Amino acid sequence: MSSREIIVLMSTVHQHMVMEDRLEKSGIGFKTVVKPRQLGSDCGMALDVKEENVADVRAVAMKEHLGIFGIFFRENDVWIRWQNEEA
Amino acid sequence: MNLYFDNAATSWPKAPGVAEAVEGSIRECFGSPGRSNIHRSDRILFSARELIAGMIHATDSSHVVFGLNATQMINTGLLGTIKRGDRVVTTSMEHNAVSRPLRYLQKVLEIELDIVPCSPEGFLDPCDLKEAVSRSTRLAVINHASNVTGAVNDLRVLGPIVRDAGALFMVDCAQSIGTIPIDVNVDCIDLLAGSGHKGLLGPSGTGFLYFSDRVQPDPLILGGTGSHSEQDIQPLDLPDRYESGTPNITGLAGLQASLGYIQAVGFDYLTERKNQICTRMISGISTIPALKLSGPLSLENRTLVFGIHIPGKDIADLANRLLWDHGIITRTGLHCAPWAHRTAGTYPNGTIRISPGPLQEDSDIDYLLEVLDRAVRDGR
Numbered sequence: 247m248s249s250r251e252i253i254v255l256m257s258t259v260h261q262h263m264v265m266e267d268r269l270e271k272s273g274i275g276f277k278t279v280v281k282p283r284q285l286g287s288d289c290g291m292a293l294d295v296k297e298e299n300v301a302d303v304r305a306v307a308m309k310e311h312l313g314i315f316g317i318f319f320r321e322n323d324v325w326i327r328w329q330n331e332e333a
Numbered sequence: 334m335n336l337y338f339d340n341a342a343t344s345w346p347k348a349p350g351v352a353e354a355v356e357g358s359i360r361e362c363f364g365s366p367g368r369s370n371i372h373r374s375d376r377i378l379f380s381a382r383e384l385i386a387g388m389i390h391a392t393d394s395s396h397v398v399f400g401l402n403a404t405q406m407i408n409t410g411l412l413g414t415i416k417r418g419d420r421v422v423t424t425s426m427e428h429n430a431v432s433r434p435l436r437y438l439q440k441v442l443e444i445e446l447d448i449v450p451c452s453p454e455g456f457l458d459p460c461d462l463k464e465a466v467s468r469s470t471r472l473a474v475i476n477h478a479s480n481v482t483g484a485v486n487d488l489r490v491l492g493p494i495v496r497d498a499g500a501l502f503m504v505d506c507a508q509s510i511g512t513i514p515i516d517v518n519v520d521c522i523d524l525l526a527g528s529g530h531k532g533l534l535g536p537s538g539t540g541f542l543y544f545s546d547r548v549q550p551d552p553l554i555l556g557g558t559g560s561h562s563e564q565d566i567q568p569l570d571l572p573d574r575y576e577s578g579t580p581n582i583t584g585l586a587g588l589q590a591s592l593g594y595i596q597a598v599g600f601d602y603l604t605e606r607k608n609q610i611c612t613r614m615i616s617g618i619s620t621i622p623a624l625k626l627s628g629p630l631s632l633e634n635r636t637l638v639f640g641i642h643i644p645g646k647d648i649a650d651l652a653n654r655l656l657w658d659h660g661i662i663t664r665t666g667l668h669c670a671p672w673a674h675r676t677a678g679t680y681p682n683g684t685i686r687i688s689p690g691p692l693q694e695d696s697d698i699d700y701l702l703e704v705l706d707r708a709v710r711d712g713r
Contacts, residue, residue: 263379
């Protein structure tokens, strides 16, 4: 498994808070970080997750009807939308 | 020593843990929700939102938004939903928090206002509501529990009547939330406004509005939300759309603690406590013949609001004797609800409202009743 830096952006701050709560309850590791400026100009937050946990995060989002705005990885200081988001 | 009996205005004592939570929110660094690199305040808001959503059985907690008090939230619901020329149904038991915005809308938006009379106890007859909403109606707004008589209307009967008529159903739950179980789905509620500092036993400066999937009022206040900051227009994200500006995190930290307390002790305990105090109060007042009690005389469909007066006497004299001779704090007058006092037959003098809280000791109630009896006799 690679160790790329992955962040998950939820559609709203509220959904971020719901996701935090559900991930904690599910025992899925994450860290809340400041949203990268490249991805938004507001004061929002992002979930820093391990790549091997992305599928679990998606499953939680689906179960809880939470909207994921996007999943991104960083390459050469640029955040790139993860094309394989259905994985 | 003073004894406080004005919980219908604001509760005291507050729930265990509230003072510590409020103090903690000031002593420790909580930051500002959605605008800070730490987000303890976001968690406070989120937790309080989830607890309220759970209490009223709302499936999506983003449909619960916070404000300063029930009045502000009622204004958001009414002013944000009602449009020019709409027909609105309400009742003769409403608080000024409802009646004044409606009178304002009558003037500026020329709405048609139908005020359905209630019984002197404060109950709305379902048949009267059905008839009122049978004409094309945008919204029906009613008081769940009266702050004047303590009467509790049966939302499980009234809500479906409004829903079946195709109107929106809005409920002022300032006096009932935390005291009477509410289910926004079964009760067909589209808009529910509540306060955090009365039955929920939290700090003042906290109120909330719930709205269903059938309605999204225009917000009253626009501004910074911490989200979509690049846009000049108010974001549609929920709950951000309704929570511009820094919220009362200190108050909401206390509210989160009080909601946690209510969840821990359970509604059944609070209901049982309410019934015990009601029984004590009603039987005690009935032994003082000079006193007239407004509202229902049974435990059913009533809250801990007891409006009393002595026909032909100035209630201020009795209230002053209670306060200055015995340290009993009550609330005298019209209680910001002149419509309700007209309905109850106690306008314009009003009543002495005695409203114990669920955390009040039985010995406090007994002392109150003993003092009341003495004060009435002394005043003859």
